[in-house]
Amino acid sequence: MGTLDVFVVAIYAGAVIGLGLIASRRQHTTSDYFLGGRRLPWPLVGASILATAFSAASLLGGPGEAFGHGLLWMQLQVGDLLAIAVVCWLFLPFYHSLRATTAYEYLERRFGGGTRVLAAVLFQLQVVFRLGVLLYGPALALSAITGVDLRAAIVAVGLVALVYTLLGGMTAVVWTDLLQLIVVVLGVALTAAVVLRGIPGGLGGALHIASAEGRLRLVDLSMPAHSVRSIAGAVLGYGILSLSVAGTNQQPVQRYLSCRNLADARKAAFGGWAVGLVVTAITLGLGVLLFSYYRVHAGELPQGLPADAVFPRFAADHLPAGVLGLVVAAIFAAAMSSLDSALHSLSTSTVTDIYRRFLVTGRDDAHYFTAARVFLVGWGLLGIAAGLYVAGRGSLLAMAVRYVGYFAGPVLGLFLLGILFPRANQRGAIAGVVAAFAAVIASVNAPALFSVSSPVGGIWNTALGCGVTLVVGLAVSWPSPPPPSRLDSLVWRPSSFGGLSGSRVDD
Secondary structure (H helix, E strand, O other), X not given: OOHHHHHHHHHHHHHHHHHHHHHHOOXXXXXXXXXXXXXXXXXXXXXXXXXXXXXXXXXXXXXXXXXXXXXXXXXXXXXXXXXXXXXXXXXXXXXXXXXXXXXXXXXXXXXXXXXXXXXXXXXXXXXXXXXXXXXXXXXXXXXXXXXXXXXXXXXXXXXXXXXXXXXXHHHHHHHHHHHHHHHHHHHHHHHHHHXXXXXXXXXXXXXXXXXXXXXXXXXXXXXXXXXXXXXXXXXXXXXXXXXXXXXXXXXXXXXXXXXXXXXXXXXXXXXXXXXXXXXXXXHHHHHHHHHHHHHHOHHHOOOOOOXXXXXXXXXXXXXXXXXXXXXXXXXXXXXXXXXXXXXXHHHHHHHHHHHHHHHOOOOOHHHHHHHHHHHHHHHHHHXXXXXXHHHHOOXXXXXXXXXXXXXXXXXXXXXXXXXXXXXXXXXXXXXXXXXXXXXXXXXXXXXXXXXXXXXXXXXXXXXXXXXXXXXXXXXXXXOOOOOOHHHHHHOOOHHHOOOOOOOOOOO
């Protein structure tokens, strides 16, 4: 990178830290720090929901996906939309009626403290596995583009995200997420403009080449159902995974709860999906343009270069000064928008679900406010250490991603047991989760352990885990007496379509 590129990256880093300092002036209580005082505007929250889900892996992998397979990934937006609709209709009324801080508070009210701790720990393990990936992936790309030492890039990304998240809490996170999303879109758009300059006929020529090679198809009926690029895999398999993430993961749930009321939370959820649709289309579109470019300039790409590496390779080879700096800042931004959310939600869950609830009770709010920042620093340093560890052992990257998939199905099943089945109890819920983990692990490892192919797998493991949790949870719960009537307001009733039976929800 040249001097101008370094200047652009420095301006970006200074801006996010500055936003953290500004936001810190409004952080006086744990409610301010965890939820922005429950007064954040829904358009801002919606953008933050998308930015949280859009990691550096998405920025680098989106163009790589379209380079290799065209626009089939757009089908996943249908699965996302269905998941968001169910979350808004079924999950959000419970969270908002309880004035919760974390999703797992509902589980204690419905089942008991043991289930709350189990779900919180599962969430924390899932995010910890992901922290190293969130840092290692973008650092690898930045090292390839800029020549910066890989470990130095990991530490730099981690520390900047830790500093502004520590300073400003949720308010800083959502405002920096908005800035980071803008930087990502600008970086992709300017790269696309540079790509088009190298294709005869510009956009028309690029689309003609891509169409002839089948890269503009949105649906491919020949795809097998176990593939995420099939209609069934994208709408149902991925939709169930998305339902688990959007409805039970503390990162998006914390954003819903930072809105003023239920109506705003629903607007934020659908707004995040709409922004995600646009950003996904933009990143996939860049991949299609890169495909056309390298069909024209066939000799420029090294043989065997992975599809995910095409975007960084083009950036390093062809982007002019300033634009390259903006793309590097976009990679930083995509990484930080996921990392800040992970760290902040880990701190929130640790303090709210475990530390304040069971370990150190009865202290004043100032104590827990300080504890939240201490835990955030601890999680941040652990995340940086995880990134450095993965960087030295590249094979662990795929392992970590695979392990994260173990959690989504059992946790979704846990919440559905509580919301949909009045007869379910804590013993059944815990038994269901344990059985689901065993089923998913067996499915994932069946080829290696038993030399047989699993009848399910890949994108369908979430559905498997959820289904086993429901079946086993209900079977274990059924012999017990019916739950007390005080739990009626914590279970969905058909007579209260979209709301809660026997309880008032502020719309």
